Amino acid sequence: MKTIISSPHVPRVNRVDRIMLDVLLALVPGMLAMTWFFGWGLLINLVLAVTFAVVAEAAVMLARGRSPLIAIGDLSAVVTAVLFAISVPPMLPWWLTLLGMVFAIVLVKQLYGGMGYNPFNPAMAAYVFLLISYPIAMTTWLAPGMLAEHSFTFMESLRLILDGTLPAGLDWDAISSATPLDEMRGKLDLHLTIDEIRHSPLWGYVGGRGWEWIAFWFLAGGIYLLWRRTITWHIPVSMLLALAICSGIFWSLDPQTHPFPAFHLFSGAAILGAFFIATDPVTACTTRQGQLIFGAIIGITVFAIRTWGGYPDAVAFAVLLMNIAAPTIDYYTQPRVFGHGREHR
Amino acid sequence: MAALHSFIPQPPSNALPRLWTFHGGIHVPDEKSLSNAQAIEPAPLPARLVIPLQQHIGAPARVLVQVGDRVLKGQMIAEPSGFISAPVHASSSGRIIAIEPHPIPHPSGLSALCAVIETDGEDVWAELPPPLTDYPQRYPHDIRERIRWAGVVGMGGASFPTSVKLDPGADRPIHTLIINGVECEPYITCDDRLMRERAGHILAGVRIMHHLLGVERVLIGIEDNKPEAIARMRLALAETDLHACTQVVPIPTLYPSGGEKQLIRILTGREVPSGGLPAQLGIVCQNIGTAAAVADAVLEGRPLISRIVTVTGRAIAAPRNLEVRIGTPVSELIAHCGGYLEPPHKLICGGPMMGFALxxxxxPITKPTNCVLALTEAESPDPGPALACIRCGRCAEVCPAKLLPQQLYWHARAKDLDRVQDYNLFDCIECGCCAQVCPSHIPLVQYYRYAKTEVWAREQEKRKSEQARARHAARQARLERQEQEKQARLRKQKEAVKSPQ
Incomplete structure (x- = not known):
């Protein structure tokens, strides 16, 4: 390929693959915590998802007559796969992972033009597609380690994922467990008070036992990304703040029917979504002011769906919804250009 | 508000002005140590000088000589052809052997009309006009005419005729003169050396400009990576009568602080309106080199026939700062600096951020050429194929014009010329910060230049079609009128035939 000799003539300081690598690195602590609490399932899903995503990406690039190496080398497909694997239940059948990855890479990403052109976050679009099509498989979570009746070995996990066989003497009812958001929602529907609901071994300091630690380690990864300047604070802070303010208002009105803000922040995908999903630059707003609006509406939407909607968690829905709005928000939130309008002194 | 203001203690008048910041900017390795210890030395007289007849913004100069003419050093060989124009002088004595198109330092790589002088080696001066050392007693018009005669243009890169810039008109009072000694582009050290070695001469030029503009204050901005230049300029300033109204202001090293709009913002907090001129704010900005050229013209009667050029880059054996005659071929300078250590990966005219490949x-070297840069592959590696934009926004973070380069790129690529203007394409100063930080290695500036030319072309097209439409409408009206006149005539004739009956 012929390169254009155009200024500037200095070495470039950033690289897309380094940015993606940073994101992957920042996900490691949270993934380790998830593995600690939920076993080998996540790692098996991870390997499967990455393999499917990379093969799908390469296949499309070959079909488009382009070099698959450049597309794979930017690591964006790997990031999509890893975010997907983190979002789905740890014992998800392998073919759902395959379906999700083909959907994410081929339909959501490549059919729109590939890297940089997709209006929707591929991992979240695949997640929502599967959640709507296979609601049971997509919501069957295991109980976190200390609460589980059975601790899966690697081979048991592999068998469960690959051909759906449970170890002898176990059934799904015994090993599965509601997520904290599910639990909260179900019990509130039964008119239990928050105090009664929290009076259960499922609960930890602020959220579900185990779950809150996973969120904590994703938060640590998010702070690493902020420190590395891979992301800026605008989207995560506005999203989490909006979620905290909304839940705070309702909690202060009636603390027995509305969980307190920290529960909302440290349950479900709020932290992961705020730092790793809503911040996907391709599908998010790109102006600073736009990012604040983008994040805040995601936070509000998450609270609204969790509280009054049909699903226990809503990060994927909220992100996809705001993905559509991003270009318009960007257009109306352009910064004041140098030498235009009133001077800011 | 005004009453409140008077209670706030005012800083003593000799305190440095408050510094302001502009949005974005980047820190790039400045690489100035390659050449900043080399004192200015004269470049050798080449056998042939190729002198472009237009080295300024404005109307091209009109040739005064013919092939075969003998010319003397400092003799005008082309005269200005309009108000915004500048003359060109012979930079050594010799014979005109050709007046023909020649490659000139221009991003397009195109050729332009040049006078080629075969030098005679004697370097004989033409008769020069008398020095105007008594300029404070003279009419400003006469001083400006001298500066115009000398062909002085902005030496910082824009090459706008200086005499025009020093004549803002009576309706536009100028209160502040800013002297640009920032030199924020990496590698370049010509202004640094000029300030270290000829501070007094620069200030003599500043004094002339101060006199012409009648300003209240002069601010000399120098990046703080040039402490010796700052010290020299301060020492020299203390010896002149300018020190009461003039300050040497060190500013933080940050590219592109040397951009005119950025420097004005840093020193005064004001923003030059989009599409406007600093004079609208009562400010005129001049380069260090221009000040020295003004001093040459007024105090010594010497036209602008040479300038300081930094020849540097890691591919150059012995980087130097040379006083080069206008028209000297680049090859002569490279040879004088010991040639190449290794074949250069890129040969650039100007700095690495905004310069263009030769x-x-x-x-030839022209009036605005400040640097010849021979970069090795390690210094200026090819960025490799560009990936898709991931809209990460790093470009917007560093853009000194506060644009959204990612959106400009998106619409420039789509050739959406209305949208690129919505996103204020024409406020882009092409500084290259966005491209330097782009993780996808997209040649962003190239896209903006392309979009600008497309918009210009479209506007020209529009003007043309409007003219055509007006012409067509005029023709239609004329035909209609003629037809009506014809009908009227016929009617009259008929009536005339009828009436006798």
């Missing part, structure tokens, strides 16, 4: 080694 396509021809015989390209």
């Amino acid at each position: 396509t021809h080694l015989e390209t």
